[in-house]
Amino acid sequence: MTKVFWGSPLWGVLGLATAILVSPSVTAAGSEPLTVGAIEALTGPASRYGIAIRDGLDLALDEVNAGSGGAGGGVLHGRTLAIRYEDSGGQKESAINAARSLIGRERVPVIIGPTLSNEMFAVGPVAVERKVPIIGTSNTANGITDIGPTVFRTSLPEADVIPVTLKTAQSRFGVKRVAVMYGNDDAFTKSGFDVFKANLDSLGFDIATIETFGAKDTDFSAQLTKIKDLGVDAVVVSALVEAASGILLQARQLGLPEKVFFIGGNGFNSPKLGEIAGAAADGTLVGSPWFIDKADPVNQTFVTAFRQRYHKDPDQFAAQAYDTLHILAEAINRAGSVQSEALCQALLQTHHEGVMGLFTFAADRSPGSTAGVVVLVMKDGRFSVLQ
Amino acid sequence: MPWLDDILWTYQTLIHSLGINGLLALSMYVVLAAGQLSLGQAAFMGLGAYTGALLSLHTGLPFALVLAASALAPAVVAAVIGIPTLRLTGVYLAIATIGLGEVLRVVYVNAGITGGALGLNGIPGRTETWMIFLALGLALAGAFAVGQSRIGRAMEAMRSDGIAAAVMGIDRAAGQLAALLVSAMLAGLAGCFSAHSASFIGPNDYAFETAVTILSFAILGGTGSPLGPVVGALVLTALPEVLRPLQDFRLVFNGLIIVLVVLFLPRGVVPWRMPRLGRLPRGMAP
Numbered sequence: 001m002t003k004v005f006w007g008s009p010l011w012g013v014l015g016l017a018t019a020i021l022v023s024p025s026v027t028a029a030g031s032e033p034l035t036v037g038a039i040e041a042l043t044g045p046a047s048r049y050g051i052a053i054r055d056g057l058d059l060a061l062d063e064v065n066a067g068s069g070g071a072g073g074g075v076l077h078g079r080t081l082a083i084r085y086e087d088s089g090g091q092k093e094s095a096i097n098a099a100r101s102l103i104g105r106e107r108v109p110v111i112i113g114p115t116l117s118n119e120m121f122a123v124g125p126v127a128v129e130r131k132v133p134i135i136g137t138s139n140t141a142n143g144i145t146d147i148g149p150t151v152f153r154t155s156l157p158e159a160d161v162i163p164v165t166l167k168t169a170q171s172r173f174g175v176k177r178v179a180v181m182y183g184n185d186d187a188f189t190k191s192g193f194d195v196f197k198a199n200l201d202s203l204g205f206d207i208a209t210i211e212t213f214g215a216k217d218t219d220f221s222a223q224l225t226k227i228k229d230l231g232v233d234a235v236v237v238s239a240l241v242e243a244a245s246g247i248l249l250q251a252r253q254l255g256l257p258e259k260v261f262f263i264g265g266n267g268f269n270s271p272k273l274g275e276i277a278g279a280a281a282d283g284t285l286v287g288s289p290w291f292i293d294k295a296d297p298v299n300q301t302f303v304t305a306f307r308q309r310y311h312k313d314p315d316q317f318a319a320q321a322y323d324t325l326h327i328l329a330e331a332i333n334r335a336g337s338v339q340s341e342a343l344c345q346a347l348l349q350t351h352h353e354g355v356m357g358l359f360t361f362a363a364d365r366s367p368g369s370t371a372g373v374v375v376l377v378m379k380d381g382r383f384s385v386l387q
Numbered sequence: 388m389p390w391l392d393d394i395l396w397t398y399q400t401l402i403h404s405l406g407i408n409g410l411l412a413l414s415m416y417v418v419l420a421a422g423q424l425s426l427g428q429a430a431f432m433g434l435g436a437y438t439g440a441l442l443s444l445h446t447g448l449p450f451a452l453v454l455a456a457s458a459l460a461p462a463v464v465a466a467v468i469g470i471p472t473l474r475l476t477g478v479y480l481a482i483a484t485i486g487l488g489e490v491l492r493v494v495y496v497n498a499g500i501t502g503g504a505l506g507l508n509g510i511p512g513r514t515e516t517w518m519i520f521l522a523l524g525l526a527l528a529g530a531f532a533v534g535q536s537r538i539g540r541a542m543e544a545m546r547s548d549g550i551a552a553a554v555m556g557i558d559r560a561a562g563q564l565a566a567l568l569v570s571a572m573l574a575g576l577a578g579c580f581s582a583h584s585a586s587f588i589g590p591n592d593y594a595f596e597t598a599v600t601i602l603s604f605a606i607l608g609g610t611g612s613p614l615g616p617v618v619g620a621l622v623l624t625a626l627p628e629v630l631r632p633l634q635d636f637r638l639v640f641n642g643l644i645i646v647l648v649v650l651f652l653p654r655g656v657v658p659w660r661m662p663r664l665g666r667l668p669r670g671m672a673p
Binding site for chain 1: 393394396397398399400401404492493496497503504505506508509512585586587589590591592627628631637638
């Protein structure tokens with residue numbers, strides 16, 4: 001293909017640039033490093049998730065190679081583990097190209113990622129076709145592991161977190177009648193709403209109204225005014241943090257009573273909520289698979305190491321990625337090889353005490369336990385574990 | 388040859404994207420050649436993608452019929468919106484077609500059958516590489532053939548000066564509507580191919596940014612001949628993947644190369660106009 005257009009100056013520039021910058025292949029002394037692939041959104045709007053994930057993976061990678069798991073460093077009796085990152089920019093075509101390149105050319109035995117559920121729906125079938133295990137660390141949508149028998153995920157889907165939040169609201173605060181709001185043009189918030197709706201129904205809540213908005217909306221006064229007159233105990237919201245903050249601020253401005261509190265999905269689970277909404281966010285409940293202040297030693301070691309290395313606080317995505325790499329390294333050692341079936345079997349036998357609590361896979365290759373879920377409550381602009 | 392199979396497998400999606408984006412660029416060219424600016428190509432592509440995906444998921448129609456339906460659906464919509472909006476010119480038509488894209492996005496988000504914001508996944512991979520490039524080849528040949536014909540010259544007249552062309556007896560409304568229909572069909576076809584190649588589609592895939600990307604294929608490639616936009620599409624599609632070894636510097640070089648092209652080749656990578664072949668039609672002075 002390039003030959004046809006070789007006369008064009010563009011290809012000249014391109015060829016020169018490539019010739020100068022293609023990195024020479026690294027040859028390791030002794031045993032070859034074992035390279036696994038990772039597809040993350042390192043640029044673009046989803047990069048805040050992708051970069052957090054890369055930070056978590058890199059931290060765990062160094063621990064694995066330093067021999068934190070006992071029995072010397074690395075995997076498979078002293079081979080160094082390495083990660084080859086490919087940037088997807090959060091776009092599905094780019095993610096597929098990255099996956100095909102990792103599998104077809106780099107011959108990686110396993111892929112971590114991609115970042116977004118939409119990307120996983122596009123990339124999953126490619127990995128399944130070549131029987132390459134692929135482990136999503138941040139995909140929460142329904143149906144991810146239905147893509148095929150080599151698709152795993154270590155992120156708790158909303159379907160596991162939301163029931164815990166709702167049950168807590170029911171038993172601790174006696175919530176019966178709720179209004180529901182959700183962003184209907186975003187896959188993540190729509191998926192969260194579907195889970196809320198199913199669980200509100202099965203837990204016997206009385207749903208007063210269901211209101212929708214767009215992800216980029218900034219004015220929620222019409223929906224909130226309506227909700228104000230319905231006399232609800234709580235408002236259940238599935239929104240990303242930008243819209244969530246706006247809803248909380250406007251609710252208090254419109255005079256929604258203080259005792260009516262908000263219950264959020266995973267989108268609320270961000271320190272930014274307290275920063276933007278301030279006192280208006282007080283009392284908000286949200287469920288999370290992980291929390292920075294969890295007191296167990298594994299988590300505290302992780303948080304300290306992360307702060308030391310990156311000079312910032314880890315978030316849930318970094319925590320999930322950190323656990324995932326340890327889980328993968330253990331599975332590779334247990335399998336004794338990186339052969340697809342053996343590795344899938346070994347992954348299914350995972351029994352890992354990580355920062356998210358005890359981690360096991362269920363038969364459908366999603367997380368098997370919700371024991372690690374904590375319900376958080378907002379007070380003075382900060383989340384803390386509901387005691 | 389297993390190594391060749393591996394290379395083809397590795398770059399399959401990229402090769403598909405090259406052809407699909409080539410078709411999209413041609414669909415843009417057809418509208419531009421008739422002297423109109425449409426930003427509805429992404430919307431037409433989306434209509435084709437959703438039509439094709441829904442037919443494949445819910446019916447057992449052969450792929451040829453699915454493709455035909457995916458080309459027809461956007462053409463019908465283009466006819467309905469084209470008749471009133473083609474009275475608009477220049478930037479006003481562009482704004483109206485942006486509106487079409489937004490309306491369709493809201494429909495996809497709210498209609499149950501389109502899967503809402505979650506989109507449709509599990510679309511069977513029925514697209515074969517040869518189909519895309521056969522379609523692209525036929526479309527290119529068609530564009531050249533039309534360019535040599537009376538219609539092509541009429542279009543060129545419309546593009547240079549609409550009023551003068553109308554005075555000369557060229558039916559401007561019919562010509563521009565025909566161009567819009569053909570362009571919608573090409574975009575719908577491309578959408579159907581892409582849906583059956585990526586196996587997942589969502590409502591945000593066909594928004595404003597995609598429309599601008601399609602327009603940039605044509606601008607970067609040059610709009611003097613049908614070849615220009617196709618080359619533009621090939622370059623803009625291949626560039627991010629060719630630059631993948633640069634890792635973190637990929638986007639920097641991607642942007643740099645585009646800036647250099649725009650600076651030094653303002654009329655596009657293929658700046659030449661379509662050559663005139665054969666005799667002029669009877670009665671036309673050179």
